[in-house]
């Protein structure tokens with residue numbers, strides 16, 4: 307079921323490590339001269355980012371909303387905003403994935419949406435949660451997040467619901483069909 311890392315890393319550090327991978331991959335793209343190699347790495351990157359967002363919508367956002375309730379903007383607002391940004395990012399990732407050969411113009415468009423979302427999620431959701439979730443809860447949420455990888459889609463789906471109540475189920479329905 308869950309990978310070996312599930313027992314030792316909490317949800318905040320797990321999500322941050324996945325964000326780091328997304329940023330590092332983009333930095334790496336800049337040094338890839340071979341077009342076919344760049345194309346292949348960008349397509350893996352699109353799948354990784356799509357899966358990450360879908361895992362958050364299935365197993366992270368719904369579980370932490372209540373812990374963000376006393377924040378200035380309110381937990382529901384923060385989660386709703388996060389999902390809206392996922393859809394905007396997925397719109398650009400989908401365009402990129404539909405190019406026969408990926409272009410830097412479209413990579414940069416996707417990166418602009420990605421960086422904005424990662425920075426905001428880290429500041430508004432992950433940082434406040436670190437002090438609110440005890441270590442046992444963080445480990446359990448990490449386990450659920452990893453497990454959601456078996457349900458979630460690896461493709462960008464800008465058409466999925468922006469509604470925090472509907473998005474988790476739609477994500478699972480789409481992912482399960484793709485994995486059949």
Ligand SMILES: [Fe+2]
Pocket residue numbers: 321325358362424427
């Ligand atoms: Fe994230």
Ligand SMILES: [Fe+2]
Pocket residue numbers: 359362388392423427
């Ligand atoms: Fe996110």
